[in-house]
Amino acid sequence: xxxxxxxxxxxxxxxxxxxxxxxxxxxxxxxxxxxxxxxxxxxxxxxxxxxxxxxxxxxxxxxxxxxxxxxxxxxxxxxxxxxxxxxxxxxxxxxxxxxxxxxxxxxxxxxxxxxxxxxxxxxxxxxxxxxxxxxxxxxxxxxxxxxxxxxxxxxxxxxxxxxxxxxxxxxxxxxxxxxxxxxxxxxxxxxxxxxxxxxxxxxxxxxxxxxxxxxxxxxxxxxxxxxxxxxxxxxxxxxxxxxxxxxxxxxxxxxxxxxxxxxxxxxxxxxxxxxxxxxxxxxxxxxxxxxxxxxxxxxxxxxxxxxxxxxxxxxxxxxxxxxxxxxxxxxxxxxxxxxxxxxxxxxxxxxxxxxxxxxxxxxxxxxxxxxxxxxxxxxxxxxxxxxxxxxxxxxxxxxxxxxxxxxxxxxxxxxxxxxxxxxxxxxxxxxxxxxxxxxxxxxxxxxxxxxxxxxxxxxxxxxxxxxxxxxxxxxxxxxxxxxxxxxxxx
Amino acid sequence: xxxxxxxxxxxxxxxxxxxxxxxxxxxxxxxxxxxxxxxxxxxxxxxxxxxxxxxxxxxxxxxxxxxxxxxxxxxxxxxxxxxxxxxxxxxxx
Numbered sequence: 042x043x044x045x046x047x048x049x050x051x052x053x054x055x056x057x058x059x060x061x062x063x064x065x066x067x068x069x070x071x072x073x074x075x076x077x078x079x080x081x082x083x084x085x086x087x088x089x090x091x092x093x094x095x096x097x098x099x100x101x102x103x104x105x106x107x108x109x110x111x112x113x114x115x116x117x118x119x120x121x122x123x124x125x126x127x128x129x130x131x132x133x134x135x136x137x138x139x140x141x142x143x144x145x146x147x148x149x150x151x152x153x154x155x156x157x158x159x160x161x162x163x164x165x166x167x168x169x170x171x172x173x174x175x176x177x178x179x180x181x182x183x184x185x186x187x188x189x190x191x192x193x194x195x196x197x198x199x200x201x202x203x204x205x206x207x208x209x210x211x212x213x214x215x216x217x218x219x220x221x222x223x224x225x226x227x228x229x230x231x232x233x234x235x236x237x238x239x240x241x242x243x244x245x246x247x248x249x250x251x252x253x254x255x256x257x258x259x260x261x262x263x264x265x266x267x268x269x270x271x272x273x274x275x276x277x278x279x280x281x282x283x284x285x286x287x288x289x290x291x292x293x294x295x296x297x298x299x300x301x302x303x304x305x306x307x308x309x310x311x312x313x314x315x316x317x318x319x320x321x322x323x324x325x326x327x328x329x330x331x332x333x334x335x336x337x338x339x340x341x342x343x344x345x346x347x348x349x350x351x352x353x354x355x356x357x358x359x360x361x362x363x364x365x366x367x368x369x370x371x372x373x374x375x376x377x378x379x380x381x382x383x384x385x386x387x388x389x390x391x392x393x394x395x396x397x398x399x400x401x402x403x404x405x406x407x408x409x410x411x412x413x414x415x416x417x418x419x420x421x422x423x424x425x426x427x428x429x430x431x432x433x434x435x436x437x438x439x440x441x442x443x444x445x446x447x448x449x450x451x452x453x454x455x456x457x458x459x460x461x462x463x464x465x466x467x468x469x470x471x472x473x474x475x476x477x478x479x480x481x482x483x484x485x486x487x488x489x490x491x492x493x494x495x496x497x498x499x500x501x502x503x504x505x506x507x508x509x510x511x512x513x514x515x516x517x518x519x520x521x522x523x524x525x526x527x528x529x530x531x
Numbered sequence: 532x533x534x535x536x537x538x539x540x541x542x543x544x545x546x547x548x549x550x551x552x553x554x555x556x557x558x559x560x561x562x563x564x565x566x567x568x569x570x571x572x573x574x575x576x577x578x579x580x581x582x583x584x585x586x587x588x589x590x591x592x593x594x595x596x597x598x599x600x601x602x603x604x605x606x607x608x609x610x611x612x613x614x615x616x617x618x619x620x621x622x623x624x
Contacts, residue, residue, distance in 0.1 A: 181591060
C-alpha cells in the first residue's frame with residue numbers, strides 16, 4: 042500500500058540550494074498566511090536522498106550535521122517544513138506527483154510548486170584499472186571517509202581535475218590519510234591563467250589559501266594524468282603520464298611515472314544532476330561546461346510551476362546554490378500567494394501538459410527589490426568565477442585513446458571498451474551489450490560513453506534508480522488521489 | 532519540523548551490527564559501506580559478472596557497487612545507509 046502526501050511546495054535535495062529554498066518558501070508562506078495559516082496545507086516538504094541533510098558540500102561527518110546545514114535547519118524549526126531524509130525520488134508521475142522511495146517504503150508526493158535542487162554528481166571516467174578495489178571517485182572517497190571509511194595511515198593518491206581535488210585531499214588528510222600526491226590534468230599554464238579569477242574573488246582566494254595550508258608538503262603534479270591503476274586484487278600503484286603532447290606517448294614510455302599507493306581517488310569535476318528535470322520535461326542547455334537545467338532569473342524552468350536551483354542549473358558552487366535556492370523558494374511561494382490572493386488557485390493540473398509560464402505577480406514586484414538586486418549581483422559574480430573554473434579544469438577530450446580494449450566501461454555488466462567502440466549510439470550499445478542495463482541504469486557508463494564518443498545521452502525513464510517492485514506498483518494505484526490541501530481555495 | 536537527526540548521539544559507545552553473521556561494533560555515524568571495510572579490509576561488497584571483487588566506488592549513491600542486503604532487503608546502497616543498532620548486513624545476495 043502506498044501512502045500519499047501532498048504539499049504546497051516540494052523541494053528535492055537538502056544541500057545549500059534546497060535548504061535555502063525550503064527556508065525561503067516556508068517563511069514567505071508563513072508571512073502570507075499570518076494567523077490564519079491554513080493548518081494541514083502541507084507547507085513545505087524537503088526530500089533528500091541522504092540520511093543526513095547538507096548535500097555533498099555540507100555533508101555530515103560521522104553523523105554530525107555540518108554547521109552550515111545545521112544553521113538552516115535551526116531556522117526551519119518552527120516553520121511548517123517537513124524533512125524526508127533517506128528518501129530518493131524515483132520518478133515524476135502525472136498529476137504533479139513524485140514517486141519517492143524512503144524508509145517507510147514508497148510514497149506518492151503531490152506538489153503544487155516544485156523546486157529541483159538535486160545538485161550535481163561527480164564526473165567519473167573510465168581508465169584501465171578503475172574497477173579495482175581501492176579506486177574511488179575523489180569526492181567519493183571524501184564522502185566515504187566522512188562516513189567512517191578507514192583512510193588513516195593509508196597512502197592515497199588524488200587525481201583528475203578541478204578544485205574539488207584539493208577539498209577532497211584536505212578532508213582525507215584530516216582523516217589521517219597519507220597523501221601520495223595530488224595530480225591535476227590542468228597544467229601550470231592553465232593554473233596561472235586562472236590566478237586573476239582567484240584574485241578577483243577574495244573569498245575564494247582565502248579558501249584556496251586555507252586549502253594550500255592544509256595541504257602543505259603534499260606533492261602536486263599539474264599537467265599530469267592517470268594512465269592506469271594496477272595491482273593484484275586491489276590497487277597497489279598508479280601509472281601517471283604528462284597530459285601535454287597529445288596522448289602523452291606510448292604506454293610504458295620513459296615519461297611515465299609510477300606512484301605506489303593503497304587508494305586512488307579520481308574525479309573530473311561535477312555534472313549537474315538533471316534526470317528528474319528531464320523526466321518532467323524541463324529544457325536543458327550547456328552551461329558552465331555541462332548540460333544543465335535552463336532557468337530564468339526567477340529560477341523558473343521551462344515547465345510551469347517547476348523551479349530549479351543550485352548545481353542542477355550549472356555547477357557554480359555552494360554560495361551560488363544558496364542564492365538561487367533563496368530566489369526559487371521565494372518565487373515559488375509568492376506564486377502560490379498571488380494565486381490565492383486572486384482566488385485563482387485552480388485544480389492542480391498536469392505539469393507535463395501546461396506550457397504557459399506565469400509572470401511574477403504584483404506582490405513579487407513589491408518584494409524587497411534592493412536585496413534581490415544585490416543577490417543577483419552576487420550570483421553573477423559567483424557564476425563568473427564558475428566560468429573561469431570551467432575554462433581551467435576541463436575534462437579530457439582524448440578519452441578513447443586512454444582506454445585499453447579490455448577496459449570495462451560498464452562496471453555493472455562488465456562490458457569492455459572493445460565491445461562498445463563499434464556501437465553507433467547509446468541505444469544500440471545498450472541493446473547489444475547490456476551497457477546501461479545494470480544497477481546504475483547508465484548513470485555511470487552512459488555518461489562515460491557520451492564523454493568518449495560524443496553520442497547523445499538517452500532520456501531518463503522511470504524508475505530513475507532501482508527500487509523494489511512494490512514501489513513501482515504504487516504508480517498504478519489510481520489516478521490523482523483527492524488531497525484537500527491542494528484543491529482550489531474558496 | 533521533523534528530521535531523523537543523529538540517532539547516533541544516543542549510542543556514543545558504538546553501534547553493534549552483524550556483518551555476514553559476525554558481530555562488529557562501529558563508531559556512531561558509520562555508513563554501512565564503511566562498516567564492511569572495517570569488518571574485512573578490501574573484502575568488498577559483491578562480485579562482478581566476470582568474478583572481480585568490487586567495493587564502494589562513487590560514495591554518493593550513483594554506481595551501486597556498494598549494494599548489500601540490509602535487514603533482509605536486497606540491493607540497499609551501503610554508502611547511503613548509516614549503521615543502526617542490531618542491523619544485519621550481508622554481502623552475498
